[in-house]
Amino acid sequence: MLHQHQNVPPHQSSAGAHLNFSVLILLISLVTVCADNEIAVLQQLRSAYPDWKPRGFVDVGANGGGWTRAIQGEGLYPGVKTFMVEAFRQHSGSLAETKSMFKDGIIDYAFAVLSSADGDAVKFHSTKQGFTTGNSMFVEQSEHYTGSNDNFELVNTTKLDTLLKEHKMDDVDYLKLDVQGAELMVLLGATETLKKATFVQLEVSVIEYNKGGACWHEVDELLRRNGFYFYDAGDHTRNDEAFHTKAIGQFDALYIKPSSDRLPKWLVDHNATFCGMNKEGVRGGGVIKEGHMRGDMMDVAVRGQMADATAHVDRTLFFQTFFLAISAFVGGYLAGRKTSAGRISFKEL
Numbered sequence: 001m002l003h004q005h006q007n008v009p010p011h012q013s014s015a016g017a018h019l020n021f022s023v024l025i026l027l028i029s030l031v032t033v034c035a036d037n038e039i040a041v042l043q044q045l046r047s048a049y050p051d052w053k054p055r056g057f058v059d060v061g062a063n064g065g066g067w068t069r070a071i072q073g074e075g076l077y078p079g080v081k082t083f084m085v086e087a088f089r090q091h092s093g094s095l096a097e098t099k100s101m102f103k104d105g106i107i108d109y110a111f112a113v114l115s116s117a118d119g120d121a122v123k124f125h126s127t128k129q130g131f132t133t134g135n136s137m138f139v140e141q142s143e144h145y146t147g148s149n150d151n152f153e154l155v156n157t158t159k160l161d162t163l164l165k166e167h168k169m170d171d172v173d174y175l176k177l178d179v180q181g182a183e184l185m186v187l188l189g190a191t192e193t194l195k196k197a198t199f200v201q202l203e204v205s206v207i208e209y210n211k212g213g214a215c216w217h218e219v220d221e222l223l224r225r226n227g228f229y230f231y232d233a234g235d236h237t238r239n240d241e242a243f244h245t246k247a248i249g250q251f252d253a254l255y256i257k258p259s260s261d262r263l264p265k266w267l268v269d270h271n272a273t274f275c276g277m278n279k280e281g282v283r284g285g286g287v288i289k290e291g292h293m294r295g296d297m298m299d300v301a302v303r304g305q306m307a308d309a310t311a312h313v314d315r316t317l318f319f320q321t322f323f324l325a326i327s328a329f330v331g332g333y334l335a336g337r338k339t340s341a342g343r344i345s346f347k348e349l
Helices: 011-038 041-050 066-071 089-100 158-165 183-188 191-196 214-223 265-269 290-301 301-340
Strands: 055-061 081-086 105-112 121-127 150-158 175-177 198-207 229-237 250-256
Touching: 041 198, 041 229, 041 250, 055 066, 055 158, 066 081, 081 089, 081 158, 089 105, 150 158, 158 191, 175 183, 183 214, 198 214, 214 229, 214 250
Parallel strands: 055 081, 055 175, 081 105, 175 198
Antiparallel strands: 121 150, 198 250, 229 250
């Protein structure tokens, strides 16, 4: 997520305490603004289909719990069971407070760095500047996460499927991801969750804001393979200094699974057809098996490493074949020379 910032000197005599307090208020307000922006697509969904009754939300990249608090408010989906997942443990106080604001059993949370497998050791990047909305296993390419500002640690990953099973979060109609470039990795570890979900909301990037992170077209391809189709968008973010383009850098994308039996009734009644559905046979059920997805899509998730490895193997095989051919040619040539000189005569054998 793109974050605004304000440069503050470490010491400003008697005004320092007031300034530090102002910065704290600024950070809190920015988190609130980000949460408000992130619920735009959900607000549009609620307005369009007021009779849709979701059973459960999963908020991945919960940060301080702002998105969850917003959707529990009047006018959206109060009382719907919501499970928050956050990687940065410094948000423990905020998430505990969010949970305590609602009736028992409505809100729960866990801390985990989500990925495509359980138990992988990865670097998780945070910044020493106090901002937390850009923390990720894919380092943000901004001044906040470069040089001495980058504060990373080695952590073990967890699959979303594993985490939700442990916490008995069975009903997931709406999955929200705000994971700073880790969308592919999280989705690869959420195959069972995707089978249950009707809507998936993600912050997607048109530019590579997180080094090595997923781009929108890759996320779109993976979701299509799981029977989800682009439905709506919101929070279009432009920032030429951060994104080095004057066009859209990031936005919230909402995907829908037409084969779900939990669709809003209006869509069912009007037989909504999204681009690609008929070509890809989604009417017959759009979710593919985990093994198939991992086989097809793992090359996307690790595209650079796999390409390098393949190129290395191809080069090695080429040189091995080349030298074998040269050796065979030279050996044949020398054998012929010996025969013609009478040292070896096949007629005498």
